Amino acid sequence: MNAEVLKLNGKKYAVLPFELYEKLVEAIEDAQDIADAKEISAQIANGEMECFPAYILDEILDNKKNAVKVYREYRGLTQDELARKSMVSVETIKKIESGSTSSSVKTIKAIAKALNVDVDMII
Numbered sequence: 001m002n003a004e005v006l007k008l009n010g011k012k013y014a015v016l017p018f019e020l021y022e023k024l025v026e027a028i029e030d031a032q033d034i035a036d037a038k039e040i041s042a043q044i045a046n047g048e049m050e051c052f053p054a055y056i057l058d059e060i061l062d063n064k065k066n067a068v069k070v071y072r073e074y075r076g077l078t079q080d081e082l083a084r085k086s087m088v089s090v091e092t093i094k095k096i097e098s099g100s101t102s103s104s105v106k107t108i109k110a111i112a113k114a115l116n117v118d119v120d121m122i123i
Helices: 017-043 055-062 067-074 079-086 092-100 106-115
Strands: 002-007 012-016
Touching: 012 106, 017 055, 017 106, 067 106, 079 092, 079 106, 092 106
Parallel strands: none
Antiparallel strands: 002 012
16 A cells, blocks of 8 residues: 555554545445445335335426325325325315315325325425
């Protein structure tokens, strides 16, 4: 290894070529990425986290479709079924999905819970 050891105020410091420093930083970042990926994979395997297909976000972000409708359809629920699961009226579900009304936090929380998604995924 091409490092020089310096002593300053009773402490030792290693001075190494910048290229080697960059490689070390990259190796540390890669190791952290691997650890993060393993943790996420474990959470998915344990059911603590869920992955959604890319088309879900495409529908919401690119195609500007209503998130409640997209997640409801992904879960295979009708508007009536979502209404029953969330204890929100079918009329309210229809209005939310069409964008003709805004909803209370309580309503959005109930719908998110029924769809098994985080609230921030539908607002």
